[in-house]
Amino acid sequence: MAPSGGRLPESMVAEVEQALAAGLCVVNGLHERISERYADLRAGQWIWDIREEPQGLGIAWARASELTNRRLLLVGSDMAVGKMTAGLEIWKSARAQGIQAEFLATGQIGIAISGKGIPLDAIRVDYAGGAVEKMVLDAADAALAIIEGQGSLLHPGSSSTLPLLRGACPTHLILCHRAGMTELDTVGVTVKVPPLNEVIALYEDVASACGIYPRPVTVGIALNTAHLDDDQAQRAVSETADATGRLVLDPVRQGCGRWVDALMA
Numbered sequence: 001m002a003p004s005g006g007r008l009p010e011s012m013v014a015e016v017e018q019a020l021a022a023g024l025c026v027v028n029g030l031h032e033r034i035s036e037r038y039a040d041l042r043a044g045q046w047i048w049d050i051r052e053e054p055q056g057l058g059i060a061w062a063r064a065s066e067l068t069n070r071r072l073l074l075v076g077s078d079m080a081v082g083k084m085t086a087g088l089e090i091w092k093s094a095r096a097q098g099i100q101a102e103f104l105a106t107g108q109i110g111i112a113i114s115g116k117g118i119p120l121d122a123i124r125v126d127y128a129g130g131a132v133e134k135m136v137l138d139a140a141d142a143a144l145a146i147i148e149g150q151g152s153l154l155h156p157g158s159s160s161t162l163p164l165l166r167g168a169c170p171t172h173l174i175l176c177h178r179a180g181m182t183e184l185d186t187v188g189v190t191v192k193v194p195p196l197n198e199v200i201a202l203y204e205d206v207a208s209a210c211g212i213y214p215r216p217v218t219v220g221i222a223l224n225t226a227h228l229d230d231d232q233a234q235r236a237v238s239e240t241a242d243a244t245g246r247l248v249l250d251p252v253r254q255g256c257g258r259w260v261d262a263l264m265a
Contacts, residue, residue: 006031006051020045029108031122050108051122053131060129064136065169065213070263071136073170074149074222075203077177077193078184079158082224082251083149084110086176089251091146094260102142104135106164110148120150120160128160132167144263149176153202154191155184165207169214172263173207175200176222179236196221197244219262220247 003009008016008030019026020038026047028034035047064071072090074083087103087110094101103110105117118131132147139145147168151158177196184191193199200218208215223240225233233253241248247258 003030008032008034027112029112050111051119053123053127054118057123057127057134058130059126060133060163060167062166062169062213064133064167067136067140069140069143069145070172071145071147071168071170072172072174072219072263073147073164073168073216075161075173075175076149076152077154077175077196077199078152078181079155080185081176081178081181082222083176086174086222086251087146087148088113090174090256090259093256094144094146097257097260099144099260099264100142101144101146102139104139104145104147106132106148106150106160117148120163125159125163128163129167132164136168152184153206154193154199156186156191162206165203170207170216171214173200173203173216173218174220174222174259175203175218176224178224179228179233179240196240200246218246219259220249223248223250225250225253
């Protein structure tokens with residue numbers, strides 16, 4: 001669950017307490033720490049408060065730009081359009097091909113799935129880029145580092161995308177977009193989604209910062225078609241590919257092998 005404000009709702013307290021009383025462990029993805037509230041646990045039982053800022057962070061210094069591996073950052077036209085899912089599917093596909101790939105999680109669900117990562121939205125903004133950079137440097141031995149994206153440069157409520165671009169210094173991007181979406185998921189104000197090739201150009205321009213950092217290559221577009229049937233999904237993929245000239249795939253329905261081939265070429 002992801003309630004507004006990241007606090008444990010009173011309506012859920014009883015359920016958490018019942019789970020703990022039954023001997024279950026709890027993975028807590030909220031901003032509110034609950035491990036201190038429930039300190040009396042059984043042997044082997046634990047509460048994992050995922051959204052904790054790592055210790056010893058500093059600012060970013062663009063050190064990732066000196067790495068020789070491939071660094072793929074998933075970026076989005078909006079929040080919650082499938083960046084984590086696309087990254088996990090690419091990770092799975094790359095490993096199936098025998099590629100030494102790492103999935104670098106930056107959100108609570110990605111961390112819970114992969115077992116490690118940084119909770120980017122729990123890190124003070126001055127250190128956000130540095131946290132990303134350290135994570136990427138720690139994965140320097142991976143032939144392919146797949147960095148989970150957060151938010152969107154287009155969304156007025158998103159602040160995590162720029163630290164990802166600066167900290168990761170990505171060599172490659174994939175733009176994630178929900179099929180048929182023409183407006184951002186904002187409240188009270190209508191924000192139109194620009195043409196996707198313009199969104200891609202924006203991300204590449206910001207990543208390169210007028211050429212002082214390497215300019216990433218956009219491998220393609222990950223199209224989220226979860227709300228469509230198979231025929232509608234295939235039509236949406238084809239129409240998006242025709243409109244943009246990009247390699248468009250729904251990573252869940254169609255797999256990611258063609259992206260992985262392009263990444264490692």
